[in-house]
Amino acid sequence: GAVVSQHPxxxxxxxxxxxxxxxxxxxxxxxxxxxYRQFPKQSLMLMATSNEGSKATYEQGVEKDxxxxxxxxxxxxxxxxxxxHPEDSSFYICSAREIAVSYEQYFGPGTRLTxx
Amino acid sequence: xxxxxQNPLFLSMQEGKNYTIYCNYSTTSDRLYWYRxxxxxxxxxxxxxxxxxxxxxEGRLMASLDTKARLSTLHITAAVHDLSATYFCxxxxxxxxxxxxxxxxxxxxx
Numbered sequence: 001g002a003v004v005s006q007h008p009x010x011x012x013x014x015x016x017x018x019x020x021x022x023x024x025x026x027x028x029x030x031x032x033x034x035x036y037r038q039f040p041k042q043s044l045m046l047m048a049t050s051n052e053g054s055k056a057t058y059e060q061g062v063e064k065d066x067x068x069x070x071x072x073x074x075x076x077x078x079x080x081x082x083x084x085h086p087e088d089s090s091f092y093i094c095s096a097r098e099i100a101v102s103y104e105q106y107f108g109p110g111t112r113l114t115x116x
Numbered sequence: 117x118x119x120x121x122q123n124p125l126f127l128s129m130q131e132g133k134n135y136t137i138y139c140n141y142s143t144t145s146d147r148l149y150w151y152r153x154x155x156x157x158x159x160x161x162x163x164x165x166x167x168x169x170x171x172x173x174e175g176r177l178m179a180s181l182d183t184k185a186r187l188s189t190l191h192i193t194a195a196v197h198d199l200s201a202t203y204f205c206x207x208x209x210x211x212x213x214x215x216x217x218x219x220x221x222x223x224x225x226x
Contacts, residue, residue, distance in 0.1 A: 002207070005188070020218070034213070043216045043217065044204070044206075044216045045216075049213060057211070103146075103147050103208065104164065104166065105214060106161075107151075107158050
C-alpha cells in the first residue's frame with residue numbers, strides 16, 4: 001500500500017515551453033502533497049505544499065507564477081513548469097501524506113526534467 | 117535559522133566494518149526520518165523516529181533519536197556493498213513540512 005506515482009518519469013523540453021508533471025496517490029487519499037526539487041548531488045529542497053481544494057503554499061524564493069501547482073482531488077496534484085529554462089532542469093519529486101497517518105510522507109519515483 | 121546537518125558528507129568504508137552517520141538539527145523536532153536514495157532514484161523510507169530515546173533497527177541499519185541533544189544517528193553494522201547509497205535525515209519541525217539534511221554519500225568497498 002501507500003504508493004505514489006509520477007508521470008512522466010523523464011521529460012525533455014525546449015526552452016520557453018511548459019511542462020506538466022502529475023503526482024498521484026494510487027491507493028490512499030492524500031490531503032496534502034509536497035513538491036521537491038533536487039539538483040545533482042544535492043539534497044531535496046521543498047518547493048511548495050499543496051492542499052486539496054486550496055491554493056498551494058510556496059517556499060521562499062520559489063516563483064509561484066513559474067511553478068503552477070494544482071491539487072484538484074485527494075489523489076492528484078500537478079506541477080506545471082511554465083516557460084522552462086535550462087536552469088529549471090532538475091529532478092522533481094512529489095510526496096503525499098495520507099489522511100489517517102499524518103506523520104508519514106510517501107514519495108513518488110521522481111521526474112527528471114531536462115530543458116534544452 | 118532551521119538547519120539540519122549531516123556528517124560525514126562522504127563516507128567510504130570497507131565491507132564488514134561498522135560506522136555511524138550523524139544528523140544534527142538546530143531546533144526542536146517532532147519527528148525525525150531517515151531515507152535512502154540510490155543514484156537516479158527517489159527516496160526510500162528507512163525509519164521514522166517519533167520520540168526521545170527511540171531506537172529502530174532493520175537488518176544492518178539502526179537509527180536512534182536524542183531530542184535533548186538534537187541528534188539522530190544511523191548506525192551501520194558489518195557493511196555490505198548493497199548498502200552503498202546516499203542517506204538523508206529529515207526533520208518535521210512542527211509545521212508538518214520536512215527539512216532535509218545535506219545527505220551522506222556512502223560507498224562500501226569490497
